[in-house]
Amino acid sequence: MTGKPVRSAIEVRKLAAGYGQVPVINDVDWSLRPGALAAVIGPNGGGKSTLLKALVGLIRPMQGQVRVFGENPRLVRRNIAYLAQGEEVDWRFPISVWDVVLQGRMLRRGLWGRLTAEDRARAEAALIEFEIAPLANQQIGSLSGGQRQRVFLARAVAQEADLILLDEPNTGLDARAQHELAEMFIRLRQAGRTIVVATHDLDCLMECFDQVIALKNRVVAEGTPREVLTSDILTALFARHFPSIRDTGEVVIHES
């Protein structure tokens, strides 16, 4: 980061992005303050992953502009951690939890930097913070879904990432693991980190998140969870599904 104060962690203006010549998202305007916990919601194919990839510079905008902490994302990438969807990770890869977390330091050091005792200490601290130190020697694929997410969050913390983007982290997690994951997001936010979670799972949004952007190839709505999670907006978002909001704030989508 540049050190100068920035008003927005993320600033997106008139963004169009996609694959090949076909835009998946169009005309997206969005701004997120530093230290916020935000959710990107929408149906499959609505452009949640595309937005995240454009934010980290994995795909170039076809139109419009993306700024992360006031800069071109490519210039501040060492401060960004991106956790891809679980299906994109080879869980059979023979790598231990410790080695994955240590990669956070390697990302910080770049191609030629050597890891120091301080790097190992930081990685160890991240293991302890996410309560996965006892699993350090285990192969990553032998862990449960929730534990795997903790490992990647520990790597992001070891990387000292200020912005953490997660693509569908709740997939395959049971209710308890989802709840624990949400608690970790809150802890990271309290530490000043900005978190963006792409999800089609609407549980927990009301109580945990600061901001929600509803995406269906364009921005359908944006604001606080209470402003966005209304029956009208959710019906517009999930056209063939019927949403309902329980008294607890939990949102349930019923398939037609």
Add this chain to the structure above:
Amino acid sequence: MSLETLLEPFRFSFMLRAFVGTGIVAVMAAVVGTFVVLKGLAFMGDAIAHTAFTGSAVALLLGVNLYAGAMAFAVLTAVGVVVLARVSRVKNDTALAILFTGLFAIGVLVLSAMPGFAGDLNSLLLGSVMAIQSYELYIIAGTAAAIILLVWAFFSRFVMVAFDPVGAEAAGFPVVFVQMVLLISVAAAIVISIQAVGVVLVVALLITPAAAGSLITQRIVPLMFTAAAIGLVSAVTGLYISYYLAVPPGATVVVVATSIFAAVLLGTKVRAWVQKKRRRNSE
């Protein structure tokens, strides 16, 4: 087996060179082959071997060093593969198959234009380990040392890019550069292995020992050492069998490696079955 039987092949200097040369390439191919197996790049290895063949044919035609020609084509293919993966609109494996079979066919045509091409074609396709010259041993040893050094220097970076290339790229890590270094190492390993087992079988030397190792261990460094040991045992055993039974050495080395893989696979299945049975009995 008596000591005399073991030492008998070494009465001939060409056999000594064959053992040293094949041993070195088997170990080195297994080390880089570990990444080939982990990333599922066997098809790409095959493509590099085939284009290296064309490089050798062009080198023969131009009267330059065979290794130089093969290396140039192999490295170009390795770099091309990385570029292709990022820009191609055709499926990667389809584009790669079109590229390497086309280049391989050109190689055959180039060789056929030369007198006595059948012998060259045969040795390039199936290897001619008994014909390794002393100066070639130096080339093999030097290249192998450079590759092992490169793998040692970049090891943790190779692992990171192999495991999570998307996450690494998102954090600004030079993934394309590291992938190219890895593929160039694979290309170099293939080029110096062709003399031992030929274009057709070289992929086996890359992937079979590493695949067998992956059945034994779940840690990457032990996997590399296991693969190297299996590669070395395959090379030495294969050459002994070839010497005493007068069968083609390259093919014999590959058959031994395949047999070890089959034995390990069977062993792991039996072990899993026994463990399952024990668990049931204890319940």
